[in-house]
Amino acid sequence: MANTEVKAMRRPEYKRGEKMAGSIMSLPAVLLLLAFLVVPIIYTIYYSFFKYQVMRPDSITFHGITNYLKLFGDKDFWVALKNTVYFTVLVVPIQCVLALALAMLVTSKRRGVSIFRTMYFSPQVTSMVVIAILWTILYNSSATTGLINAFLKNMGMGPVDFLNNPKTAMNSIIFMSAWQGAGYQMMIFLAGLNGIPAEQYEAASVDGATKVQQFLYVTIPGLMNTIKYVLMITLIQAMKLFTQPYIMTKGGPQNTTKTLVFYIYEQGFQKGNFGYACTAATIFFIIVVVLSLIVKKLTKTS
Amino acid sequence: MIKSKSSMKRSQTLGHVAFYLGNLIIGIIFVSPLLWMIASSFKPESDIFANMTSIMTFIPTNFTIENYMEVFGRLNIPQVLFNTLSYIAIVLLGDLLFGSLCGYALAKMKFRFRGLILTGVIALMSMPVEAILLPLYIEMAQLGWVNTMMGLTIPFMMNCFSIYMFYSYFLDIPNDLIEAAAIDGCGPIKTFFKIIMPVAKTVYATVFILDFVARWNDFMWPFLITTGENKRTVQLAVQVFFGTQPIHYSAIMAALTLASIPMLIMYIFMQKYYVQGIASTGIKG
Incomplete structure (x- = not known):
């Protein structure tokens, strides 16, 4: 191998220098990660066994698994878990299907297609804070101050108190989040669609396959890996829901x-x-890690 | 399949029309909330909720920039901009310089703990930051960094995703290039800055735009670590503005538009790299 020959030409001083250089080059990054990622992870787990009140930092006492028992007995915790799961179970398929549909709309290489891509992507470039505030106003319960209710009234429906009704609040957040996020997954799907060889479509169309058949038997199998990957990242992102409820419903x-x-x-x-x-x-950390491991396993086997 | 030339041409034209018309209609419906936001930001307050059932709600007939004047009057925009851009600049310094150095060392050099560091970086990539914000906050408090630029910026200077992006990019750089530099007498660090960095512009641009948008749009950390007005970033300022009397919806729309337009412009100019970043690793800060 030419590689080893060249390596053999090097003087040993350089090799020692390289060893030092590698450590020196990675040191700043490693120190930052240790200080602000690894240490907080360790402390999160460590403090989870302690009674530690922010107001009384002098009276930190070891608590064993008391906190865990208290947590599992806390109705509010289970409600929070249930809400997170509900959001995730609904938003992931809705957002992914929407993203795939958008990707199909703009996968063509026609001139000006990037304008449409930008349109579908624009809610994603806009921050969640901006989107959440905007939709709080759009979701306004009265047909005279809420655009969506004004639209519904025009069609003879409503008004719906989207964000103040326990039945509709989370669904309203799901709808908005899927709309905001879909552009991101659309971009990943576009890359996946690009990877499907054109010959497969030609062969299918020679065999007389309709557009729907082509989608089912060429596009979907060709996208399988992309779909799995998109499901995984959307899932993990959905589990972290905070900004939308914080701004829109508290x-x-x-x-x-x-x-x-x-x-x-x-x-x-x-x-x-x-x-x-x-x-x-x-x-929360354990749930996310376990979930992502499960999804990773599922995506590997087939 | 045999089709006459003219019928093929006709079906092609039909396809074009369907594509452009379909996308135009769906696209406009899709972005209509944002169009309404921008249109409303140029309307007098009394016009915002008038005519909501007609198309005129998307057109500022009584065009005014009064709302923007109000936002500039009520918010300390230069301060907010300064805070946000400092936040972004320091995070970029960490990610672009330290991240690429580390990614390069992991990809092309042998050194102690290399395997451990690489495993750690990959394992921590899917770590939800939300889970560790409490101890991170306590750490900041112990350092005396709450409500300081240090506390805002330094904890997020390094991002495992960025290291990984650089790492996977540098893996593909041919060893010959590095060997040639070594034969010419370049030390490893000099090689990195003189030879490697200039050929890796794409990955730097990708990390740059991903970080820039992610930090501009970041809410949770600035929200937790800053306590006063003087350290607020854009998103925080907008969120506080939304809840501060007097509530003028037109001014809120102007503030939302101001917070969004810079990223939209940024995206349009750096679209290629942004999309590349998403498509290659699917990362998001």
């Missing part, structure tokens, strides 16, 4: 939009139950 009405991250935030930063919040964070 977790209400009747706690129907309070999510796990919201619960952690509330316990830790608002109520000051720091140790207890770390317990919830540890459980």
